Amino acid sequence: MDLWEYHKTGEAYEIVERDDGLLDAYPVERYFNGPEKWPGTGIKALNLARGRVLDVGCGAGRIALYLQKRGCKVTGVDISPLAVKVCKLRGVKDCRVLTIEDIDKLKPGNFDAIVMMGHNFGLFGSFNKARRLLGKMHKITFPEAMIIAETNDPYKTGNPDHLSYHERNLKLGRMAGQIRIRIRHQKIKGPWFDYLFVSKSEMQKILKGTGWKVDKFIDSGSFRSSTYIAIIKKEKR
Numbered sequence: 001m002d003l004w005e006y007h008k009t010g011e012a013y014e015i016v017e018r019d020d021g022l023l024d025a026y027p028v029e030r031y032f033n034g035p036e037k038w039p040g041t042g043i044k045a046l047n048l049a050r051g052r053v054l055d056v057g058c059g060a061g062r063i064a065l066y067l068q069k070r071g072c073k074v075t076g077v078d079i080s081p082l083a084v085k086v087c088k089l090r091g092v093k094d095c096r097v098l099t100i101e102d103i104d105k106l107k108p109g110n111f112d113a114i115v116m117m118g119h120n121f122g123l124f125g126s127f128n129k130a131r132r133l134l135g136k137m138h139k140i141t142f143p144e145a146m147i148i149a150e151t152n153d154p155y156k157t158g159n160p161d162h163l164s165y166h167e168r169n170l171k172l173g174r175m176a177g178q179i180r181i182r183i184r185h186q187k188i189k190g191p192w193f194d195y196l197f198v199s200k201s202e203m204q205k206i207l208k209g210t211g212w213k214v215d216k217f218i219d220s221g222s223f224r225s226s227t228y229i230a231i232i233k234k235e236k237r
Contacts, residue, residue, distance in 0.1 A: 058078045060086050121150060134212055153198070
């Protein structure tokens with residue numbers, strides 16, 4: 001809904017509610033910004049993608065459009081029909097309404113790369129769900145495929161609200177950075193869902209035994225930033 005409103009009016013905010021009552025508002029413009037406003041680390045990572053690319057959680061299509069211009073054949077998927085509509089109107093050639101849980105409905109052995117930018121590693125949701133979905137990603141990709149995934153290290157914070165939330169999660173048997181959120185738009189409240197932030201060591205634990213491994217990490221370049229990008233490749237048999 002927020003993406004559609006911004007596409008029509010040029011102004012909208014995304015309201016994110018965490019299940020402990022924390023509310024944050026973010027300008028939706030960030031989902032429409034072109035590469036001239038992206039950090040260099042994001043461009044460096046995306047420029048590794050070649051061939052057929054799956055953009056998971058494609059939003060307003062900014063990543064898909066960039067990769068299309070670079071000659072990649074991109075398939076964008078998103079859970080939101082309005083997001084897919086915006087993508088198509090903005091020029092994404094192949095965009096579909098599809099949840100991350102259903103990516104195994106795509107053709108097996110068909111992608112050279114999967115991109116999960118905009119912190120979309122978080123769409124894995126939890127430790128066990130991530131491992132299950134990585135198995136599906138293994139099946140729909142070529143042997144030399146990679147995953148380009150962006151996330152936040154949840155431990156790089158001094159915010160007491162976040163630190164107490166981490167403690168609460170651990171007591172509940174959840175990962176510290178496994179947040180439960182919903183998106184709000186005016187009087188509309190979306191469904192609750194889990195979104196996962198992980199440290200580098202936690203990511204490596206998730207990947208172990210899935211057929212994937214971290215090839216390298218690309219850091220933001222700022223000691224204050226918790227954001228990093230992982231280049232994940234298939235293990236050779």
